[in-house]
Each structure stands twice: as C-alpha cells, then as structure tokens.
Amino acid sequence: MLLGCIGDDFTGSSDLANTLVKGGMATTLYSGVPTGRAEEGVEAAVVALKTRSLPVEEAVAQSLDAMRWLQQQGCMQFLFKYCSTFDSTPQGNIGPVALALADALSARRVVFCPAFPGAGRSLYQGHLFVNDRLLNESGMESHPLTPMTDPDIRRWLQRQTSASVGHVGFSDVRGGGCVIWQALAREEEHGHRFIVVDALSDDDLYAIGEAVADQPLVTGGSGIALGLPENFRRKGLIGHRRVNFEPTEGPGLILSGSCSNATRGQVGVYRIDHPALEIEADALMSGEMTADLAISWIKEHLGKEPLVYSSANPDKVRDAQAKYGTEVIAEKIEDFFAQIAAAAREIGITRLVSAGGETSGAVVKGLGCTAMDVGPEIAPGVPALRLAGENFALTLKSGNFGTEDFFVRALRTMANGR
Ligand SMILES: Nc1ncnc2c1ncn2[C@@H]1O[C@H](COP(=O)(O)OP(=O)(O)O)[C@@H](O)[C@H]1O
Numbered sequence: 001m002l003l004g005c006i007g008d009d010f011t012g013s014s015d016l017a018n019t020l021v022k023g024g025m026a027t028t029l030y031s032g033v034p035t036g037r038a039e040e041g042v043e044a045a046v047v048a049l050k051t052r053s054l055p056v057e058e059a060v061a062q063s064l065d066a067m068r069w070l071q072q073q074g075c076m077q078f079l080f081k082y083c084s085t086f087d088s089t090p091q092g093n094i095g096p097v098a099l100a101l102a103d104a105l106s107a108r109r110v111v112f113c114p115a116f117p118g119a120g121r122s123l124y125q126g127h128l129f130v131n132d133r134l135l136n137e138s139g140m141e142s143h144p145l146t147p148m149t150d151p152d153i154r155r156w157l158q159r160q161t162s163a164s165v166g167h168v169g170f171s172d173v174r175g176g177g178c179v180i181w182q183a184l185a186r187e188e189e190h191g192h193r194f195i196v197v198d199a200l201s202d203d204d205l206y207a208i209g210e211a212v213a214d215q216p217l218v219t220g221g222s223g224i225a226l227g228l229p230e231n232f233r234r235k236g237l238i239g240h241r242r243v244n245f246e247p248t249e250g251p252g253l254i255l256s257g258s259c260s261n262a263t264r265g266q267v268g269v270y271r272i273d274h275p276a277l278e279i280e281a282d283a284l285m286s287g288e289m290t291a292d293l294a295i296s297w298i299k300e301h302l303g304k305e306p307l308v309y310s311s312a313n314p315d316k317v318r319d320a321q322a323k324y325g326t327e328v329i330a331e332k333i334e335d336f337f338a339q340i341a342a343a344a345r346e347i348g349i350t351r352l353v354s355a356g357g358e359t360s361g362a363v364v365k366g367l368g369c370t371a372m373d374v375g376p377e378i379a380p381g382v383p384a385l386r387l388a389g390e391n392f393a394l395t396l397k398s399g400n401f402g403t404e405d406f407f408v409r410a411l412r413t414m415a416n417g418r
C-alpha cells in the first residue's frame with residue numbers, strides 16, 4: 001500500500017476514492033479503521049471516519065488510529081481529506097487533526113487545499129468560493145452542524161490551531177510544480193507549518209500534487225489527490241488500473257438527511273414521480289414516526305424506488321435545533337436512518353442511495369459493512385460503490401453534489417454500471 005488516506009466523513013471519503021480510482025490507483029474504501037491486514041494489491045486505502053462533528057479529542061484519537069493502521073500496511077504518504085467547503089467549527093476538527101497527524105509523521109510543512117474545481121469550489125487569495133459565491137454566501141453559512149461564516153480559510157484555520165498558518169497564492173501556483181515547491185519552502189522558512197494553497201483549476205491541483213510528492217502529509221478536498229497517482233507512477237510503483245464494477249439490479253431506496261441546497265432541490269424533483277416520506281423532527285421526537293413505521297412504508301412501496309427524507313430548509317432546521325438541541329436532533333435523525341439501512345437488506349433492497357455526509361456515516365454503520373469497491377462516477381465526486389463480496393450497491397452523495405436528477409442517475413448507474 002502506497003497512499004494512506006483518512007477521510008473525516010463518508011461521502012467525502014467516497015469522493016476521494018473516486019478521484020484515486022480515476023487516477024488509476026487500485027483503491028479500497030474502508031468503513032472505519034479495519035482490523036487485520038488489507039487484502040493484496042491495494043495501492044491506496046481510504047479509511048472513512050465520521051469525525052467531522054465529533055469532539056476534538058475523539059476526532060484526533062480516531063484519526064491517529066487510522067494513520068497507524070495505514071502505516072502498518074506500508075503507506076509512504078498520508079492524506080487527510082476534509083470537505084471542499086472546509087466544514088468545521090472555530091474549534092476544529094481540521095486544525096487539531098492535521099496537527100496531530102503532522103506531529104506523528106514529523107511533517108514540517110503541511111499543505112491545506114480544499115479546492116475542487118470540478119464541483120465549483122475554488123480557492124483564490126486564501127478565500128474559498130462555491131461557484132461565483134464566497135463560501136459564507138453559498139448556503140454553507142446555514143449548515144446544521146458546521147455553519148461556515150468566514151470565507152478566509154487562512155483565518156478560519158488559524159482559529160483552530162497553534163501552528164502558524166501561511167499562504168501560497170495564485171501568482172505562485174500558476175508557475176507550476178517547481179515554483180510551488182519553492183513557495184512552500186519559503187513559507188516554511190518564515191515559520192509557517194500549515195500552508196493554505198490557492199487553486200482555481202484541475203491543472204493547478206496537478207501542479208500542487210507534483211510539488212508535494214516528497215511530503216509525508218497532505219490535506220485537502222478530493223482535488224488535492226488529483227496529482228498524487230502520477231508521483232507514484234513516475235517512480236514505477238503503480239501501473240494503470242481500470243474500474244472494475246459489477247452492476248446490481250433489484251429494489252432501490254433513497255435516504256436523505258442532507259439539508260444542503262443541492263439535496264433539497266434533488267428531493268423536490270424526485271418526489272414529483274416517486275413515493276416520498278418526509279420525516280419531521282417533531283414526529284420523530286414525539287414517537288409519532290419511528291424507524292419501524294418507515295420500514296413498513298418502504299415495504300409497501302418496494303420496487304417503486306421510494307424516498308425517505310428529513311431534508312428541510314434552514315428555518316425548519318433552526319426551529320428543530322432550538323427546540324430539541326442541535327446534537328440531540330442530529331443524533332435522533334442519524335439513528336433513524338441507521339436503523340432503516342440495517343433493515344434495508346433484510347427487506348430485499350439491493351441499491352441504496354444516501355444523501356449527506358453525517359447521514360451516510362450513519363447509513364454505512366447501519367449496513368455494517370467494512371470495505372467497499374469503487375465503481376463508475378455518477379456525478380463529479382460521487383462514485384457508485386459495491387459492498388465488497390456482496391450483491392449490494394451503494395451511493396454516498398455529498399450534500400451539495402449532483403444535478404437535480406441525481407437520484408435517478410445514481411439508481412441507473414448502479415443497475416447498469418455506466
Ligand atoms: N429536519 C432536520 N432538522 C434538523 N436537523 C436535521 C434535519 N434533517 C437532517 N438533520 C441533520 O443535519 C445533518 C446534515 O448533515 P449531513 O448528513 O452531513 O448533510 P450534508 O452532507 O448536507 O452536510 C445531519 O446530522 C442530520 O441528522
């Protein structure tokens with residue numbers, strides 16, 4: 001194993017696995033830190049954790065566990081993957097996890113680059129944009145768990161860490177790999193251990209990838225991985241793998257706990273011509289709605305690819321959070337989706353789409369799977385997955401990814417492999 005990746009959520013980890021597979025690396029996505037040795041032939045491993053919204057100490061401990069397992073598998077370089085919208089709070093967890101990993105790996109200069117141009121995320125002069133909007137005007141300012149109210153990633157990261165934060169701007173990045181390498185060295189000389197790097201296009205990310213070939217730790221969105229496979233290929237360590245995915249027909253189900261703008265649009269379109277069950281926070285808290293009731297409803301609509309969703313607009317989410325507490329309501333909803341996922345296989349579902357990072361963490365936990373094979377890309381950053389050794393396909397969709405018809409596309413790709 002060459003490249004060891006630690007993802008702070010499940011949709012993000014599948015996004016990263018997608019990039020590495022497209023880059024030609026034999027990649028396996030693991031749910032949590034595996035026990036025992038990885039199977040032969042895995043060149044890149046992505047360990048998906050659900051640490052984005054955990055207390056800092058727990059997120060650090062789990063990330064270090066993942067790093068140690070990856071070290072035992074022989075990894076030479078490590079990647080800490082977080083969201084392309086830098087989802088975090090002023091306390092963490094990106095800064096503290098990165099610092100713990102940097103200390104453990106003796107990394108003196110660590111790149112931070114959330115940019116993912118394929119999904120409209122770019123970083124310019126240290127500021128993060130989602131398409132043509134600054135991050136704090138993109139809808140992310142209303143995220144239920146990690147509202148992003150500052151687009152200056154240097155300032156946001158500095159609030160989370162004692163490491164000094166530097167910056168390599170676009171004027172250096174456009175100079176290519178060597179210039180970026182020199183700029184990183186300059187920032188390190190100036191005492192900056194954490195270095196935010198601008199990127200506007202995939203070409204910038206390939207160049208950054210080249211510049212970090214000798215770094216033990218890199219951090220970013222999935223875009224930061226674009227240039228990494230080529231470093232290993234140049235050294236003759238990998239060849240060029242093709243995607244190997246067995247499609248799965250059979251009953252489909254959509255679960256959506258993401259309240260992000262894109263997902264709410266997708267829910268709105270899908271529910272026009274599919275059975276849809278909305279889960280209201282009040283109904284769940286009062287016991288009027290339960291996982292058992294929802295499972296009975298799914299059984300009634302088996303074969304019609306039903307949708308169960310709690311996705312709600314920011315006002316509704318705010319009301320529920322004020323009434324029950326942010327963590328209480330999030331946990332209640334996530335637990336509900338985990339129970340449904342656990343029942344899904346028993347009732348014959350073989351294609352499952354989950355929308356939302358935290359939601360997907362709960363769904364995968366409910367499914368109880370340990371490893372996933374990575375299949376074809378459905379939308380930028382979202383691959384079709386298959387539970388290793390099982391006739392069960394899965395899609396973990398990041399909240400803000402995908403076009404309005406995403407759910408239909410995902411079900412189709414899982415069924416026909418294209
Ligand atoms: N109606 C709702 N009211 C309050 N919180 C909700 C509601 N629906 C979902 N949530 C919570 O909001 C969070 C959404 O996060 P996540 O699943 O990561 O989506 P995204 O990928 O869009 O960030 C989850 O913790 C979920 O349980």
Ligand SMILES: O=C(O)[C@@H](O)C(=O)COP(=O)(O)O
Pocket residue numbers: 009011012013015016082083084085116221222356357358381397398399400
């Ligand atoms: O980088 C990204 O945007 C995604 O890979 C990701 O991490 C998304 O997380 P969620 O929006 O919580 O699904």
